[in-house]
Amino acid sequence: MAVIEAIATTYLEADAATVTFGSIPATYEHLQLRASLRSTELVNAMRLKINLNGDTGSNYCNYNMRGSTSSATGYAQTGAAYIQTSDGMHGSSLPAGEYASFIMDILDYANTNKNTLCNLRAGSALLHTDRRVQIGSGLWDNTAAITTILFTPNAGSFSRGCEFTLFGLASS
């Protein structure tokens, strides 16, 4: 087995309200997702929402540090219904063809002794005057192994051309 394997890739041939990776095997040590993101909503940038294993309860925490043009801010949230980035994707008011970049690491995702904590990185609107870069962390307060990841834009749908690839990282 290769050390890094692509578990699945979703490339959107048409706009889609959500993107889901299901039946994620527990055979890797870590997960990494890389995505290219844009929404149909007529805004510059927006949040990306993430739910794990179908849980939509208030069981998530969010922690973000965001650079916005020339200022830095922090954001922390308990009891959330999803993990979210701080403006981690583009809206449709940006030039056509501009997609934001997003990387998420989930270490030890199948270890049922550990709650799930995701490492999030995103950059958006980099050719626009309303620029964003963010480093973040999302906690799912649950020790279950991750088997499903659901992505939803905060408004609108994922635009045609969005691409998501989920990788598994082995430890042997």
Place this chain on the structure above:
Amino acid sequence: MAAFTVIDHQELGASAAEIQFTGIAGTYDHLYLAASLRTDTTGTHLWHDTYLRINSTTDATFNSYTQLELSSISPVSGTSTSGASIRIGRATNGDADAGLFNPLIFWIPNYAGTVGNKQILSSNQVIGDASSVTYWRMLELAALHAPTTPAAITQLDLHSASGTDLFVQYSSATLYGVTGA
């Protein structure tokens, strides 16, 4: 040759003072480490510093770092110009919510070179309490290991702040070797 190779993976079956990677071969271009850590230390801030020792060095003049930190919700930056080990991140402690281990990821490019110093780029987040943000922390850190005589990195030791603090059972770390084409 594969781009990523697992050099070693360790998951603690019992508490231990250090997670060590020894005898690291010089056959890769870069090193990448992914760890999930928790300590047995107690303290109301719910986290404890995690340190990286390189090549068993204890000379404080060898190490320095610059960090960008999110402290609760305030971004701050800082530097250190000395330390026997590099404070590479933080891990939840024994007073944190059960099951909360925190991620630490770092890269060491060109680790096997014998000319020039070694750079480390680290990313770490700590959430020790799911109901209060007071002691949440996020750390992005760039470190320099600059021994008097530059040498390939052959050993990495992750350890806590003092010899009596332990990483708890299920703490884990995977060290990868990364190779270009």
